[in-house]
Amino acid sequence: MNTEQLNTSETVVPDNKTEPVSPNRAFRKTWNPDKLMSFSAFLISVGTFLTFAYQTHLIQKQQFRSVLPYLMITQYTGYVNQDQKTISLQLFNNGVGPAFIEDIKISYQGKEYKSIYDFFIQGIYPDHKISTGRNNVVAGYVIPAGQALALLTSNDSQATTVLEKVFSSDSFSIEIVYSSLYEEKWKFTYKNGKYNPKPVKVD
Template sequence: MSKLKIKWNSDKIVSLSAMSISIFTLIIFIYQTNLMSKQNYLSILPYVQISISEDKAHKTFSLDIKNHGVGPAIIESVIIYYKGEKHDLRDYDNYLYNYLKSEMPILDSVNFFSSSTLDRGIAIPANSNYNVFKVFESERDYDLLTKSLGELLRKGLRYEITYRSIQDERWIIHSNSEGPQKLD
């Protein structure tokens, strides 16, 4: 048997080196593209939490949705659970305060408040707050709201907010969760 001998000359060495460098460059390019894709994904990731602010000295109570992420959060649905029943906030014109008044009619007498809708499709920008409702400048209204809300929570009032990113990835937060949970 004769062995095939490769004759190494400068042309073959240069050609082989060029091919090796090209393959190595292709591997680096694929790796960089993968890193850029991951960076793009993380650059639009919303992270939503519910925030309650109470200032008894100034008679202010505020419920906000905060987006601590780096991309906008787009609200898809808000569901309230109370006394074993499921309530879609759309049945209350997307106002959480309207739902609270339906369960605690005494809240209808609160005068100093502002309220916002939680309509499907509302976008909460990155690093911002969206005020759901706020009671201010009235000790009577502040006391009435905090006592009523406390009673509703003791009786089992819970919420569930589903939202998505601009890449249509969906998350959900619950009143008893420690953070958003990704939905498949």
């Protein structure tokens, strides 16, 4: 019986060639149906969360606007008759919600007063013995929506002349900080007898 023997001097080279893996096959190995479903569920959850957060933001914004106060100060002058002139400095809430007064500062000739009463008694009355009507607005006072409040008013001709000069003076100003039901705060300043600028939100 003859047998074939390998020549020991010959070297057998193994075949290292492997079949290339196609991208589709690699994708199928990495992204099986379970992983695809999990990833899709994750994307849906993120989308739902973002939608819910945006809707919540819109609802909150609408709620804040539904109680938004807007304070302004205006000066009215007129005549009871031909010889009797009247004047009134009024604080008006032109918003849709109540305004809670947080702070009020009245400045006149370099001095500050915490209320209309202090301003009148200490700043005007010592020099001018005039009679006026006053509403003493201080911190903690609430002004309902749509309500006007006369800070200072007078039907006396002498008082009207004095107050007109004071209200239009460069040295007179009123600064008020107020808040809404949701504790958003704004500040505005009345100065030089002009219509107050748009309130500035306070952080």
